[in-house]
Amino acid sequence: MTWAWALLPAVAVYVAALRCTARPVLIAVALALLGGVGMAVVYGVTARAAVGGGLVAAGAVALVWSAGRWRRRRRAIRSAAIPRQAVLKLAADTARNRLAAELHDVAAHRLTSIVVSTGAAVHLADPTMAAQAAQQALTAGRIAVAELDRLTTAGPLPDTLAEVDFLVSEFPGVDYRREVGTAPAEVVATVYRVVREALTNATRYASGARIQVRIDGNHDEVTVAVVDGGGCRAEVDGGSTVVDGGGCPVELGGGSGGGSGSSVGLRLGSGWGLAGLRAAVAAVGGTFTAGPEGSGWAVRACLPVSGPSPPRDRGVPLDGVAPALAVATSIGFSLMSDEAPDSFASIVPAASLLLVLGLHAVSLVSRRRAPGRSLALALVAFLLWLGFDSLEWTWAPANDAFLVLWWVELVLVYTAGVARAGWHAPAAVAVIGGAVLASGRGIVGDRVGAAGVLAVMVAGPTFAVWAIGLWVGAVRRRRQAAAACSRAALDRSTADAARAEHQRVSAGLHRSARRHAEAVVQAADAGKLALARVRARAGLVALRRLLMDLRDDPASDDIPPTLAGIPVLARRRQAAHRQIGEPRAVSSVVEVSAYQAAETLVTDGSVITVAHLGSGIELAVSAPTRPDRRLRGMVDAIGGRVTDDRDGTIRVWLPDPAR
Template sequence: MTSVLLWCVLLGVALLYGAAVRGTAGITVAVAAGLVAAATVVAAVRGWPPEASAGVALSAGGVGAVVWALGRAHRRRRTRREALAAHRVARARAGEAVADAVRLRMAAELHDTAAHRLTGIAVGAASARLVAYPALGESALRHAGEAAGLARAELAGARAAAPGLAAIDTLVEDWAVPGGVRYRRTAAAASPEIAAAAYRVVREALTNAARYATGARLEIAVLAGPGRLTVEVSDTGGGGKHGDLGTGHGLSGLATTVAACGGTLTAGPDTGGWTVRAAFPAPTGPAPTGPAPTGPAPTGPAPIGPAPIGPVPAGPAPLRGAWWRGRRAWDAALAGLAVALTMGASLLPGGTPAPRDFLVLGPLFVLHALPLWWRVRRPGWSLAAMLSIYPVAMAGWTPTPAGDLFLWAWWVELAQLYAFGAHHPRRKGVLAIVAVGLVGGLALALGPGISGNRTAVWAVLAAAVALLSAPAWAAGVLVGGARARRRAAETAERDLLRGRLADVARGERERIAEGLRGTAVRHADAVVAAAGKGDLQAVLDAARAGIDTLRRLLDELRRPAGADGPPPTLAGLEVLAARRQAGVRHVGDFGGLAPELEVGVFRAVEELAGERITVSYLPEGVLVEGTAARRARRRLHALADGYGGALATGGRDDVRVWLPR
């Protein structure tokens, strides 16, 4: 019978460990609960008294908690190893992804700036040629010269500061294409990212109106509402059309930009004309500071990842509070095991102390075990709470001598000393060893079998307890040192890779800029020269030629360099979002993100659908928000669970994926 029970126990442990390694945290908890219930039922069937059955349940729960935590730790290590392997493979293609990201950024910049100016030049020159009015021709020539000079500077690589809402006023005032404009702005301020996106909406709408509805009356509104900012541009439709001046990517790229700010964009026919409408979330408080997500990039080396924008939010409580899925589960498992080995064992038949003493010792056992939950975060207070039970026993208030109680529960202090060594300065660890030695030695010295000079005995026993406790702390020091060295090596490797990729980005930007100077810049110079000679037809021809060249350049820039998908890195994430035309909003600072977590963020975004995705980089981890179909949600659940994180679902397929650091 004993061998049968032993095999049943081993089978249950193997089953629980396998569930923890292969299954999700919820499935593992269900398996553990089932095994504890089965052990309790077996004890009751065998005729054990209720207190013994309770002892079996506690002991099985404590052992199950440790097995569960070990399996979950193995699952996280396996996930980390696989992610690191994927990241190492991706490093060979990281330069390719960075080059793609640079080209996509420059394509957006060129479309938003140079295409807008060249279109205005072409439409203005074409309209002036059709009207026999000298003043209009002179105005068109003057505007062509000024706009071509600005376009040339932009094509040559000059950068301007990100525009704010006030820049929209200047944009509308300088618009030289025929047709009346009614403009109204009630929004006084907005965050830099939203202001830049609103500027882009108005600029793209003006450019499209010039291409497809020349002579139409325009109505432009930038309005502030309760918690929102709305940008709307409408035209009444016009007879003149210059559709051949388009580049074909304006509205799609604009939708991505608006979605990256958390907004929505609609564009379509409206009562004979066309309306473009963008709605942005606008907090009522002071506008957050930070770099804008769109518009011209600053001078200097191009960044190798997405630009962090906006303030860092607080993580949602349902996700950040899911401690039982993450690394803190091990602390909880240790606390559960400590309760089980003390309270549970005392309730088993033949246990020591006797079950009748449970009411006295039970609270002390709980007080002694629960501080393991804070063993890393509050080690000093945790150790003090553990040691506080021994003075109670020394005073004779317990049926068990203090020395016996210490020997029974000493391993809990050893677990705390290990945490001191692994996570905290050595000075604190040495003090903790001394404290355990003094309290433990005193508890043993006050035992009933001790005779002679108890002070001398206390000194000897304290030294012995401290000496025997030191290996637990030393093991923590070794593990913590190895972890620190591994992190330092990863940081150095990451910094080296970032430097190499920054060089790749800089070289790609310089290569593209050089190509632009050799092609499209010549057309801008031709516009300036034609405007200086007063030749409207030459201005129009040069502007059209420049737009044709720009269209070909944009097609080349948007063409991926590699045949495969982007690698699972932050640079690859930027390329993935651009190819899907999805707006990914990055909040907070992604600097120092571990390689395995970088892979996890990429894979989470890869599973999401829709145009709006938010990635928030928090001190405790990364929160990825978006929408996902049912099958994708199952994969996201497994992904988050492998990282020790969590998945929360909401209405309309909304999901939030929490990946702890």
């Protein structure tokens, strides 16, 4: 019956380790242990014996807690399944969406400018304007063909601000000034995209109005502002008609081969415009605004030059259970012992004992990262103990301590075996262990011979544990190699799926928008302005249809729980996504946990930053929903943490021991 009552706390701690987060449970256990020590003193147990018993109980709790936490992590790893087909579909969808966004940004503004200029020239029947419109249509058509070819072949993005100058020069009458000489490539690409989309919208919705473009900045940031003074705009079913140079509507119906006679060809409400700009600016750590200003419209972006700085790498959590067990049990049994002399009766013996016990226990902290150095530190602690014995600085014999604490050396030898350490590791333990055991007061005669015999006795179990570690390490490496091969195969399949989707979309692009862009070039080169207008308008119709076909349905498929799925989740929830660091392969449990954390925290208007660090992944979500108990438990199960900054940002740290 006594054993049954003793097992109840152990079962409670084990269950708590399986189901609860670490901090409240550890606080509760510490309070319970302190209460138990206090009750023991109240019922007549000496304070020394009560503290010693409390330390031994704490060591036992640490052992049970470690078993429960290990079980909890294994369950989390087994449940972290990533569906293969969903990953492949996500790769195809991502490639399609990226191409669709580029199509909207690249082809739309070229074809729109052609329709606007040619429509006004044809309507006003001005020969000079017609010649200028024909030349503009020829130039814009050729650029549109070249840019569409770049999209289908994954050509380079703009990387100098001089390309922004050339872009603005295609829009006559724009008041343009650039005060920045150079900027990083990703900033240049974003500036180019903002200016292009803003000028296209200004041409479409405020033609004839004064447009001002400013690119300013310093060594910290680049700012972009595109402001128009407003113009005449006519809405038809959510789209806009073309306006002439005076800002008045121009009817573009009719014409052979130009598609329908309505303004449907000009409506590109595909969702890739301002929302896409906002996401692109947020991806480089900038801010974006767009809205009415005076009688017109203003688009502004502020882009940091240096990019966001990576957060501090918190590292893989250190294993404090084994050191706590070593210190608690050794000191606890020493306090409970009634043998003389008493090691805690004087300052020097007590300090010497605590020093060697502390060194010996600390060796367990970094055993997985540096097993060789950890084992060396543990053996040095016993050599130091021998020196203290010879100086009579400690009254606890080293040979007795070795028998009690030998399990620490066995744990370190096992870890060294897992890491493929050589035979010298168990041999060193055997030699030093034999010497320590032979130093006991009960050994008389030839201590060297006794040390040799005792070393052989220590070597048996030590080499056996080392061999087990070698076997376990080999099994783990085979599993890791198999997982790496599976991941590499999935990556190849993912790349193939993205490539196939890109080729499919490119084929449709060649059959539709690119064919019309080539027809615009031919018509403009032949001086057939009306035909160039019709072909450009037909190209817009084809482009709109293609973009509508490419748009994914947010409710059609579930997003696979992967890091690649987080940007898709952010886009569907109208949130911004940023990435810091070069993406690297992580274990499935970290990848699934990162996605589930994002799924819990991200809401409309949030900004989620995914930082790839040396030892794990950190998610930072601004304007999130509050983390619930389920999220904290999921993160805690793999050794991570959820913290709340003062500015309201929620940070989720997910360590990956596999790294």
